[in-house]
Amino acid sequence: MTEPVIEFFWDPVSPYTYLASTRIEALALRVGAVLRWRPFLLGKVLEATGNRPNIDVPAKGRHMLADLARWAQHYGVPLVAPPIFPISTVTALRAGLAAEQAGRGPAFATAVMRAYWGEGRDISQAQTLLAVAAAAGLDGAALLAQTQEPAIKDALRSNTDEAVRRGAFGAPTFFVGEQMFWGNDRLGILEECLAGDLSA
Amino acid sequence: MTEPVIEFFWDPVSPYTYLASTRIEALALRVGAVLRWRPFLLGKVLEATGNRPNIDVPAKGRHMLADLARWAQHYGVPLVAPPIFPISTVTALRAGLAAEQAGRGPAFATAVMRAYWGEGRDISQAQTLLAVAAAAGLDGAALLAQTQEPAIKDALRSNTDEAVRRGAFGAPTFFVGEQMFWGNDRLGILEECLAGDLSA
Numbered sequence: 001m002t003e004p005v006i007e008f009f010w011d012p013v014s015p016y017t018y019l020a021s022t023r024i025e026a027l028a029l030r031v032g033a034v035l036r037w038r039p040f041l042l043g044k045v046l047e048a049t050g051n052r053p054n055i056d057v058p059a060k061g062r063h064m065l066a067d068l069a070r071w072a073q074h075y076g077v078p079l080v081a082p083p084i085f086p087i088s089t090v091t092a093l094r095a096g097l098a099a100e101q102a103g104r105g106p107a108f109a110t111a112v113m114r115a116y117w118g119e120g121r122d123i124s125q126a127q128t129l130l131a132v133a134a135a136a137g138l139d140g141a142a143l144l145a146q147t148q149e150p151a152i153k154d155a156l157r158s159n160t161d162e163a164v165r166r167g168a169f170g171a172p173t174f175f176v177g178e179q180m181f182w183g184n185d186r187l188g189i190l191e192e193c194l195a196g197d198l199s200a
Numbered sequence: 201m202t203e204p205v206i207e208f209f210w211d212p213v214s215p216y217t218y219l220a221s222t223r224i225e226a227l228a229l230r231v232g233a234v235l236r237w238r239p240f241l242l243g244k245v246l247e248a249t250g251n252r253p254n255i256d257v258p259a260k261g262r263h264m265l266a267d268l269a270r271w272a273q274h275y276g277v278p279l280v281a282p283p284i285f286p287i288s289t290v291t292a293l294r295a296g297l298a299a300e301q302a303g304r305g306p307a308f309a310t311a312v313m314r315a316y317w318g319e320g321r322d323i324s325q326a327q328t329l330l331a332v333a334a335a336a337g338l339d340g341a342a343l344l345a346q347t348q349e350p351a352i353k354d355a356l357r358s359n360t361d362e363a364v365r366r367g368a369f370g371a372p373t374f375f376v377g378e379q380m381f382w383g384n385d386r387l388g389i390l391e392e393c394l395a396g397d398l399s400a
Contacts, residue, residue, distance in 0.1 A: 049257055049258070049259045049260070050256075050257050050258070051257045051259070051260060052252075056250075057249055057250050057251045057369055058249070058250070059249045059251070059364075059367055059368070059369035060249070060251060060369050060370075062367065063367060063369070063380060063382060066379075066380070067382070067386070067389075070389050070392075070393070070398055071389070073398050073399065074389060074392060074398060164259075167259055167262065167263060168259070169257055169259035169260050169263070170260075179266075180263060180266070182263060182267070183385070185383070185385040185386070186267070186385070188388075189267075189270050189271070189274060192270075192274060193270070198270055198273050198274060199273065
């Protein structure tokens with residue numbers, strides 16, 4: 001039997017995506033699934049679908065801070081309110097695609113989300129991305145150069161368009177085939193589906 | 201030590217509130233909390249906070265059906281796509297307040313949410329509410345008469361205003377003191393907080 005594939009669409013701008021990133025690898029291992037990390041630009045997804053960020057509803061934005069703190073404590077992972085939010089993540093995402101080509105996609109993705117949400121570092125800056133790349137075992141200067149290549153720029157647009165076409169409207173978004181799962185809070189349901197405990 | 205109180209703000213228009221209603225009583229029992237069912241008008245909460253229903257974002261609305269089916273299967277409870285959605289729930293909510301005065305608030309709330317989301321019945325109709333009231337051990341005719349009383353109308357407005365003032369922007373909303381929890385998908389986090397496993 002072929003191993004199921006979990007596609008994980010991520011953008012480091014999303015704190016719930018960071019939270020999910022701290023659990024998804026262990027989940028994939030438990031259910032024997034292949035995990036495929038796919039950078040996409042959440043801002044464009046919101047724009048294309050008419051969805052809005054949580055902070056556009058002030059009461060929701062205020063609640064989100066308490067909610068995130070609870071999840072971080074529940075998972076036992078660091079979480080800070082980053083000094084800049086929202087932040088431009090387009091270079092970080094392109095670097096994620098370049099890291100993928102170098103065979104270090106998951107390591108870079110994990111590191112860049114942790115840098116922003118776990119440590120409050122400004123991941124829109126080249127200097128931060130260089131350090132994150134190094135921590136993920138990559139040549140940061142080469143990676144940043146690649147973020148200016150048309151093929152990498154196109155790949156990010158293409159991932160984003162594909163996610164929207166397949167039904168995504170937020171982040172994190174997971175696909176198992178064309179079954180879509182949205183949200184860090186759906187990891188339990190995702191795991192049950194992959195374990196065969198849910199047919200839906 | 202005083203038992204903690206969980207306030208559960210519910211409106212039967214919300215499918216996730218129905219789902220939560222099938223689990224919250226067992227949860228309260230497990231953590232030794234008192235459960236207080238509080239009807240509120242979700243439409244007014246959305247209006248007051250600038251929040252929007254899921255179905256306003258078409259991709260979100262489409263996904264919601266799959267997501268609800270998974271939760272229903274996970275919980276082992278019936279769930280149908282009701283013939284009318286959204287639906288006016290103001291009479292049902294006022295009846296909920298009248299039922300509360302008769303000491304049957306939880307029974308009525310549970311029954312009316314199950315009638316709509318579990319059985320697809322039109323809970324905007326007096327006939328349906330009469331049957332639901334009877335099933336909850338209430339005098340339906342008396343209950344419906346009470347829904348026209350100014351005190352009941354005021355009580356619904358007052359619950360709704362209070363929820364907004366305390367930070368609510370959607371449903372289901374739970375309060376433990378002034379700690380707010382939003383969503384059926386936060387029952388696990390709510391239980392952990394009540395059990396003392398989370399300090400946040």
